[in-house]
Amino acid sequence: MMKSSIRHRVLLLALLPATLLALSLGYFFTMSRITDLDQALRTRGMAIARHLAPTCAYGVFSGNSQILQGLADSALADPDVIAVYIMNRTGKVLASNGLKQSKLAGTQSGDILLSSQKGMATVATQSSSLIFRMPISQTEIQADDYGFTSTSPSLVRQQDNAPPLGYVTIELSRATTVERQNAVLRSAALLTIAALIATALLALRLGRDITVPIMKLAGAVEKIGKGNLEVRVQLDGNDDEFRILENGINDMVSELHQAHDNLHEQVLQATAKLSYQASHDMLTGLINRREFEVRLERALSSAQHQGREHALCYMDLDQFKIVNDSCGHVAGDELLRQLTLHLQQEVRERDTLARLGGDEFGLLLENCPQGKALMLAETMRSMVQNFRFGVGEKTFMVGVSIGIVMINQESDSVVSLLTAADAACYAAKDNGRNRIHLYQMQDSELARRRGEMQWFNRIHQAIAENRLRLYFQQIKPLQTNEPGLHVELLLRMIDETGQCILPMAFIPAAERYHLMPLLDRWVMENSFKLCEAYVASGGSGLQTWAVNVSGASLCDIGFVQYLKAHLATHPALAQSLCIEITETAAITNLSAANAFINELKLLGCRFALDDFGSGLSSLNYLKNLNVDYLKIDGAFVKEMADDAIDLAMVEAINKIGHQMGLLTIAEFVDSERVLLILKEIGVDFVQGNWIHMPENAETLCKT
Numbered sequence: 001m002m003k004s005s006i007r008h009r010v011l012l013l014a015l016l017p018a019t020l021l022a023l024s025l026g027y028f029f030t031m032s033r034i035t036d037l038d039q040a041l042r043t044r045g046m047a048i049a050r051h052l053a054p055t056c057a058y059g060v061f062s063g064n065s066q067i068l069q070g071l072a073d074s075a076l077a078d079p080d081v082i083a084v085y086i087m088n089r090t091g092k093v094l095a096s097n098g099l100k101q102s103k104l105a106g107t108q109s110g111d112i113l114l115s116s117q118k119g120m121a122t123v124a125t126q127s128s129s130l131i132f133r134m135p136i137s138q139t140e141i142q143a144d145d146y147g148f149t150s151t152s153p154s155l156v157r158q159q160d161n162a163p164p165l166g167y168v169t170i171e172l173s174r175a176t177t178v179e180r181q182n183a184v185l186r187s188a189a190l191l192t193i194a195a196l197i198a199t200a201l202l203a204l205r206l207g208r209d210i211t212v213p214i215m216k217l218a219g220a221v222e223k224i225g226k227g228n229l230e231v232r233v234q235l236d237g238n239d240d241e242f243r244i245l246e247n248g249i250n251d252m253v254s255e256l257h258q259a260h261d262n263l264h265e266q267v268l269q270a271t272a273k274l275s276y277q278a279s280h281d282m283l284t285g286l287i288n289r290r291e292f293e294v295r296l297e298r299a300l301s302s303a304q305h306q307g308r309e310h311a312l313c314y315m316d317l318d319q320f321k322i323v324n325d326s327c328g329h330v331a332g333d334e335l336l337r338q339l340t341l342h343l344q345q346e347v348r349e350r351d352t353l354a355r356l357g358g359d360e361f362g363l364l365l366e367n368c369p370q371g372k373a374l375m376l377a378e379t380m381r382s383m384v385q386n387f388r389f390g391v392g393e394k395t396f397m398v399g400v401s402i403g404i405v406m407i408n409q410e411s412d413s414v415v416s417l418l419t420a421a422d423a424a425c426y427a428a429k430d431n432g433r434n435r436i437h438l439y440q441m442q443d444s445e446l447a448r449r450r451g452e453m454q455w456f457n458r459i460h461q462a463i464a465e466n467r468l469r470l471y472f473q474q475i476k477p478l479q480t481n482e483p484g485l486h487v488e489l490l491l492r493m494i495d496e497t498g499q500c501i502l503p504m505a506f507i508p509a510a511e512r513y514h515l516m517p518l519l520d521r522w523v524m525e526n527s528f529k530l531c532e533a534y535v536a537s538g539g540s541g542l543q544t545w546a547v548n549v550s551g552a553s554l555c556d557i558g559f560v561q562y563l564k565a566h567l568a569t570h571p572a573l574a575q576s577l578c579i580e581i582t583e584t585a586a587i588t589n590l591s592a593a594n595a596f597i598n599e600l601k602l603l604g605c606r607f608a609l610d611d612f613g614s615g616l617s618s619l620n621y622l623k624n625l626n627v628d629y630l631k632i633d634g635a636f637v638k639e640m641a642d643d644a645i646d647l648a649m650v651e652a653i654n655k656i657g658h659q660m661g662l663l664t665i666a667e668f669v670d671s672e673r674v675l676l677i678l679k680e681i682g683v684d685f686v687q688g689n690w691i692h693m694p695e696n697a698e699t700l701c702k703t
Ligand SMILES: Nc1nc2c(ncn2[C@@H]2O[C@H](COP(=O)(O)OP(=O)(O)OP(=O)(O)O)[C@@H](O)[C@H]2O)c(=O)[nH]1
Pocket: 283, 316, 317, 318, 319, 320, 321, 322, 324, 328, 329, 330, 331, 332, 333, 357, 358, 359, 429, 433, 588
């Protein structure tokens, strides 16, 4: 059903009762007026008949038709009387008039059979006339012959039970009455129509007062609903309910607008913040590697297509680690911040300085020929060299090694530019640090570095072609004979020719190119599979399986969650898992390392601090790390039988470990001599090729 609009409904509401009322009243008053007119004609007809009948008595009685004709004529003087008919009791017509137009015309005496009571008039109603018949009674005429009391004979006394002398019949036309009744009907109809029109106009007018504001409100709400918050309602009128609605809606939409604006502002701020964070380094405020690569891409494009020449500098601080190690990361961060401010002062406005990571910076010198680039790089180098950083009593100086590569029409891609600049920087380091090296295509020094860079692709390929392997090496208890198997799982790569490659060949490249999380994930997934297969093959007594995790993975929330989820569903694995973290990785990511250790310890995992002693970090850090084992750096163990300092180091580390309630493990045990010394010192576990040569881990399930 189609819904009518509010305007129609209000109109209907006003008109319907008014119409019903008008019609009822019109009908009532019209009908009563019509009845009144009819009744008036009857009353008049009756009166004429009553008056005529006694006056005819003498004429009928005396047979004087002349008198009767006179009376008939006089009765016809009334405009509504159309016929008069006087007859004696036998029905003989004694006098008549106007019969031609009458219903009575042509009737014979007695044709009109009207019963009548004595003295009473009877009425017959025809469509166009009323016919009255009145008996003429015998009367005793008391004439005042002398005219003392009256001028005409008057008083008549009815004689009871006497038959009438005759009858007077008169016919009154209804034409005038019907005409008047029609006029009344017309007037009533006109009046009703006029009243209805007036009511409709009034209803329209009043309806407008209601519907127009409602329609305005509805229109505004519809627009607001569609998101147009500029809309405001404006109603003309007094302080009625509509004013309250108008104010309410306007206030509401203002609030909404305000909230919308605030939200929009917040979204803009958050978006700006996010895009800033996505393109900037939070520590120094410089642009980050991602944004730097975008700008480098633009510069490369302009070089390739417009023949411009730019220079890319790759800058790596020298010996920055010392600041971190001796004064902590906070101090290292502060140095990076301060140095950044100095570097920024040296660069030209059109140049781009970025922090690429750690202590590495990138500098893009646009529209800069080689000579100028070398000059600017030298300015940077000497500025860094002259920079002094003070922490408490200590003052540090750092250097910077800078690799430069020119960007011109021959340049290939952003990756190759960065690779070349990085290689040049490395060459500067290899040449003694704190110097500049300009990349040359035929640079033989760089060949080796470039080879290292190939690892990026080789590692990816090895994973894709399933050429990574797990090996295991046993760790033996030295002071007890307790049974049980302790192993460290080690990563190997099978190269394209089928040769087995040790991790030290590709791990530095993996660290440099941020591939460690990928490798750690592979190692962990495959270690889980291996241990599960070991248990499934009936293997028992696996007390410890140690796996190495890099610093990068400590900060990888996805990696931590993966470990937690897997270990939570395999509690036996968690009990025997020992995660090895290098001292440097733990110190570099101290808070992440602590969080990682504490979370996994809750599941029953153990932790070993690997290569301890190599980082020479403050022992203070060690106290904060909740580990179970100290693995003495193999570099000290290897030569300890012949080198007193190395021996002293091993003794010291072992002692410190024990003091802290930790078990100690010596790695790289390559001879019985070393083994015996370690036993004497009191080291708890030993590991090395002399103890057990690493084997493909698949054999573990077969032993
Ligand atoms: N304070 C601080 N240190 C960082 C940050 N990122 C990386 N590092 C440290 O920076 C050092 C960079 O190491 P390297 O560049 O290999 O060491 P280096 O002492 O500069 O030695 P060379 O580059 O070989 O001269 C490492 O110790 C990292 O832990 C950081 O955001 N803040």
